[in-house]
Amino acid sequence: MPWKAFEYRGESVWVRVLDTGKPIVRRGLVEFRYKQGAIKSYRTQRENFEDAGEGTGEILSDEAFGGQSTTPSTKLREQPSVAADEHTIVIHTDGACSGNPGPAGIGVHIVRPDKISEISEYIGEATNNVAELRAILRAIEDLGEDERERTIHLYTDSGWSLGVLIGGWKAKKNVQLIDKIKARLPEFPKLELLKVRGHAGQEGNEEADALATKAVRIEDSTVRERPR
Template identity: 60%
Template sequence: MAWKQFQFKDQTVFVRVLATGKPIVHRGRVEMRYRLGATKSYRAAPDNLIETDSEILPDEDFGGAPAPAVSSQAVREDPIKAVGPTTIIIHTDGACSGNPGPAGIGVFFERPDGEILEHSEFIGEGTNNIAELTAILRALEMLKPEEQAAHVLIYTDSAWSLGVLVGGWKAKANLELITAIKERMVTTPDVELLKVRGHAGHSGNEEADALATMAVRRESTTTRTRRRAKPPSPAP
């Protein structure tokens, strides 16, 4: 992350931004400091900011206190926060016929009210990594506005995607997709990206894999919702 100059109520300030120069908005506020190298931060509404034609300063050039990470996660299989009655659980997967080749994504979305959303999307020519990242991005985009503050678990079997998103790996490709995902993660602060073993019989992962494979095979996009089947009543 980095800093960029803005005008705020007739003052020049520095605002925490992403690599694109876009201010990071968390719970309706941006992080702001009043001078280069300052260590004290203030929170302000982004509506009062006026962008200036200034360069983006990486943290090491700005000075001051160290930057917080986008996520405190490492690559893990188990969530930090226990699953509760309002937790949203999502499985994502990407498929590619050849690498690169025709690619598709699958998103299997389980809401706590019993709604299940199945999204199968053909994304054209791509690589396995593009498909896996696009599936994660699409899952974040499919959250409703009122779900932005919810506890969300997103499972993927892509170790590479998790490495570049939360594991500290340095990516050399697909930087726009990675940036877009991190932007979404900033605005969805209670999301956890988790590893699931692929093709190991995990129902959510198998569903997402089938949706991604179907997208490649049919070269089409479909989205449908259904209700989770109720368990059978116990015998009297």
Template identity: 40%
Template sequence: MSTDTPGWKRMAFKNNKVWVETGPAGDLLVQDGKVRIKYQLDQPHEYRVHKESLRPLDRPGAAPATSTVKSPAKKKPVPAKNFAGNGTEVAAAMAEKDAIQVFTDGAASGNPGPAGIGVLLIYGNSQKTISRYIGHATNNIAELKAIEAALLEIKNKKLPVRLFTDSAYSLGALTLGWKAQKNVELIAGIQKLMRTFSDLKIFKVKGHAGMAENETADRLATEAIQKLAE
């Protein structure tokens, strides 16, 4: 019995079964060498991967028929974790239906210069965006301010939160113990805010790599600066 759905095809990706977007003829829909995948068809998020990383389910070594992607079990409050560079972890986090998905970005024209932040929050079928000018700042400050604004926007801190940023600096300063020479007070304030959440994880994603939500956050940050110039 076929497991395919019009427009999507069942394949294996890193030992997980995923849905892969297909064209009218049933072939993979490739753009810039990558294809869209979803872990569940009804999830609001998508992820782009290289077509070479996919394989048919009936090929040896493919994911078994019983393979499933499960949301992590609820745990006691823990510090944010870094899964930078692990595409499978990022994709799995984006597939967690019970979590608030947060995408942040910051931009500065001149670095330092006029700066803005962009935030996209998704919970179920609800979305909220933030596009805000923050004055004269560096790009690193804008990235941190975007994360701060996103966390302040979330009122129910008992819900799991998955935050995605393309800023290695922010991830390192907030979760990896990097010794910051600047922005010390801002970083400490955000870390204090992070500790008020029961289940918060921060992920590093690659910027300008086709992730729709990250591109939206980038656009919101840039628009905040552009509106000032108009």
């Protein structure tokens, strides 16, 4: 994955980013290095970085940056390989918890050609990462046998979930849950897992977030379908 210059505590550093230039947040932290070609990485919260300013918008590949790569080269894509049309199933998932761990819920928003499904499910005590993964699994479980050959775009704002599912990242926890999702993915050969920026007004993501938050708030589950 590429690198881009940002300001951190008054000096320019290089941050690990998506192809679009947006920093990759993993477990709430962003990877950065102090200079081009450096080997050692550090991590801090996203809000500690500011755009470095005019003339520093260049994005460098791992090869151009130099140093040692600490993350796999598989890219977390934001855009599907095939554009959505009237037959595409578009899914947004999200997880939420009050405390980490704490009371947790998941939200799944599915737009099919003929209807919209909204799943708000309370899952009890869990971490945020578990909630994000459970939301993805619940979305896949909602897909029917007749949808196996459909084009499906599944969006999540959890870069960590995408990393451990399709990015080649090594997971130390939640391995069984991760393996369970991986085992289901081949059932839907045209399903793409995609990254969306959370809390940015993205249609579908906002609904999924509200559904997950609702489940935590009321500590209960609801499923609703309506015509599109």
